[in-house]
Amino acid sequence: MDFAFTEQQELIRKEVASLARSFPADYWLEKDNSAEYPWEFVRAFAQGGWLGCIVPEAYGGSGLGVTEAAIVLHEICAAGAGTSGASPVHFYMFPPMPVIKHGSEDLKRRYLPGVATGEIVMSFGVTEPNAGTDTSRIETRAERRGDRFVVNGRKVWNTNARQATHMLLLARTAPRDPAHPFAGLTLFFTPFDRAKIAVKEIAKLGRAAVDSNEIFIDGLEIPVEDVVGEVGRGFYHLLDSLNPERIMTGIEAVGIGRAALERAVQYAKQRIVFDRPIGQNQAIAHPLALAWAKLETAELMCLKAAWLFDGGRPCGAESNTAKLLAAEAGFEACDVAVQTHGGYGYAKEFHVERLFREVRLYKIAPVSQQMVLNYLSEHVLGLPKSY
Ligand SMILES: Cc1cc2nc3c(=O)[nH]c(=O)nc-3n(C[C@H](O)[C@H](O)[C@H](O)COP(=O)(O)OP(=O)(O)OC[C@H]3O[C@@H](n4cnc5c(N)ncnc54)[C@H](O)[C@@H]3O)c2cc1C
CATH class of the missing domain: 1.20.140.10 (Butyryl-CoA Dehydrogenase, subunit A, domain 3)
Incomplete structure (x- = not known):
């Protein structure tokens, strides 16, 4: 049993701590007061190459693990950035995971390099007002029409939607079967098309700098190539x-x-x-x-x-x-x-x-x-x- 960090992990810890601490507490106070997205912070982490932490090297990232991502996020928070600093960064770290594990080669090549550089800004569309914690009850539907899906529905607590260029979206593609309630859900990684998605921000207790929103999806078209993994196995x-x-x-x-x-x-x-x-x-x-x-x-x-x-x-x-x-x-x-x-x-x-x-x-x-x-x-x- 060895509880020590490796040399590389120790280096990551020190470098991230130093970068995160270059943004003083007053920066975060100001962001909280003005409810402005902390772009300077995100760009500094993009420049340092930290956003591509878990993206495999073949797609422009560093190919590190969840352990290293956890070290990065811990140091951001220990520096005083709070969720205002951690949330924008962690959206580059866990939402791409299903693409890395289950995405087609084409999907990985099209999207992962943009995640690694920070050009792609993600949101995560799972929670719905009428389903809550019971994800099997989501009502957003994606209907197949030829080579695309057409999506209609509503999501809530969609963090980052005001900034997002892309979204990881879960939708129903087959009716709910009580015997297999989590089957028939499909996962998409797709551009956040503002012509088809309306965004309404939720005023909330904390993290004013990073928006959370209700989103209304009306006729969003998603090409079949943007399905992550298998249709019906998204959950x-x-x-x-x-x-x-x-x-x-x-x-x-x-x-x-x-x-x-x-x-x-x-x-x-x-x-x-x-x-x-x-x-x-x-x-x-x-x-x-x-x-x-x-x-x-x-x-x-x-x-x-x-x-x-x-x-x-x-x-x-x-x-x-x-x-x-x-x-x-x-x-x-x-x-x-x-x-x-x-x-x-x-x-x-x-x-x-x-x-x-x-x-x-x-x-x-x-x-x-x-x-x-x-x-x-x-x-x-x-x-x-x-x-
Ligand atoms: C600031 C913020 C950001 C978020 N960002 C995102 C995001 O980016 N993307 C996204 O998809 N979601 C996001 N969420 C949603 C979040 O994951 C959900 O709010 C959370 O999972 C709880 O779901 P709910 O709010 O629908 O609560 P509900 O499911 O309505 O539950 C209400 C309460 O009842 C309890 N409860 C329900 N059923 C049971 C049971 N069987 N046994 C015991 N207790 C029960 C729950 O624990 C909870 O305390 C965010 C939420 C917040 C507040």
């Missing part, structure tokens, strides 16, 4: 991006927790009340120490799941557990950081309130804590399915 192809997504978002939550903890510890050393630094009180110190311990544990689970995925081993239980523990640990660290700052924790100027708002997301998305516990109850413990 199963999508699964190859869901475990990486859980690992990556999990480690983002750890990184955000670390950024908040770093600020809180600094503050606890400097803030004098009753003639002593507040960190001298165990009521302040212990929650910070506990938050540190929980972040360490959650990170270990994220890295174990990434290691399993990269080794081609099953990692459903570990990826779900990683997301579960990381979302809790990240949230607790940010909450403790706000508390440590007292009233100033509520002020934007001290930055922990932004991290606190942003980290809350991971208990809900990409999969809720309850659904993770459902998965573990059923698939790990063998308990009867409850729903």
